[in-house]
């Protein structure tokens with residue numbers, strides 16, 4: 043373990059230190075709990091913590107170790123869980139007032155799998171309400187600050203997960219990604235984020251937003267740690283009808299990119315800031331030096347992806363959120379005097395502005411008069427995009443883009459919802475086509491804010507995508523700890 047402090051290790055290193063008996067699980071739990079108490083008030087990354095529960099699990103792990111029992115592949119690693127994912131007996135708020143007292147009746151499959159492998163769940167991470175947003179400013183409780191600059195947004199919607207990992211209050215986190223919610227905050231906070239192939243990770247116990255787009259995945263300080271978590275959570279689940287029944291995957295640590303063809307679609311890469319543009323050029327240079335061949339592919343059609351997404355995602359959201367009616371889940375208005383008012387007032391009081399906007403939009407595009415003009419047309423364009431990707435993948439192994447047009451911006455800097463929606467222009471296509479995609483730190487802009495490189499692979503090619511990212515990360519070594527959180531004590 044050398045002379046480093048626990049939060050300066052990667053998740054894999056910390057687990058190994060625990061397995062070798064160099065550190066006790068209870069010491070790990072106490073160390074990270076102290077960090078949360080110290081840093082969370084300024085960062086807002088956690089909505090709630092699981093300190094006592096974590097300590098009990100840590101004591102169990104220490105007892106198991108003393109008895110030489112099997113400990114699991116994530117033994118002793120502190121992991122944050124995005125608060126739209128159930129932990130039995132704990133509150134799942136989805137960062138909404140609607141669910142402020144909603145106690146989860148069961149464990150999400152990912153939560154069960156993580157704990158079976160000895161993970162220490164440290165807290166529920168903040169998010170945009172019901173995962174709708176790109177900055178975490180839509181949380182009904184408080185926003186998340188970016189650990190690289192507290193005046194900047196952390197990205198969204200998994201901003202709490204990204205900030206928790208970037209500041210080393212946790213060494214791994216789960217996120218959910220419907221249009222970029224793992225990858226954008228990962229890029230803004232300088233950590234690794236991975237959205238698996240649709241169906242690779244079970245959605246059972248994840249509160250649904252856009253069911254044909256949602257996917258759970260890891261946020262980590264290194265590609266190796268993200269791959270470790272994928273080996274645990276990337277499993278078939280009988281509770282999720284869209285779960286893929288594939289053999290378990292093992293990730294290799296590839297060091298070069300010889301014989302790998304990477305596609306770039308110049309027509310699609312518009313609107314980059316000069317810093318982001320330069321950074322993407324540099325990334326291509328590194329990839330070429332590793333042996334990759336960069337070729338041009340035509341994905342111009344992806345410029346319609348934001349338009350398509352905001353029709354399909356809102357349509358699915360309006361249907362999924364119909365269950366929050368003041369009767370079955372969460373909030374019930376105290377002012378209601380009739381059944382009609384229970385529905386109306388509970389939703390009025392419980393949902394925030396952005397959630398209401400999405401429900402209205404989704405209901406509109408699904409209404410009888412407009413379904414053909416909007417919803418069905420968007421589905422057709424989605425199919426054209428899937429075809430365009432298929433054609434591109436007949437010419438290359440993976441596609442690269444920047445994660446976003448810029449690094450993290452200041453809070454309240456973008457007020458226009460449309461401008462916020464456009465932040466996801468590069469991330470949304472992977473959700474529309476169900477593709478495995480990683481966001482890996484690629485350096486910094488002139489203000490010192492992190493930037494990210496995105497690698498998109500064909501469906502089921504989760505392993506190659508993470509392997510390419512490993513080679514890139516190994517060559518560049520980006521992904522430092524922000525100075526403020528790298529101090530030599532808790």
Ligand code: GLN
Pocket residue numbers: 173174175176198199218219220221222223224251355466
């Ligand atoms: N920012 C996108 C949205 O607001 C994506 C969110 C997500 O991936 N959950 O819908």
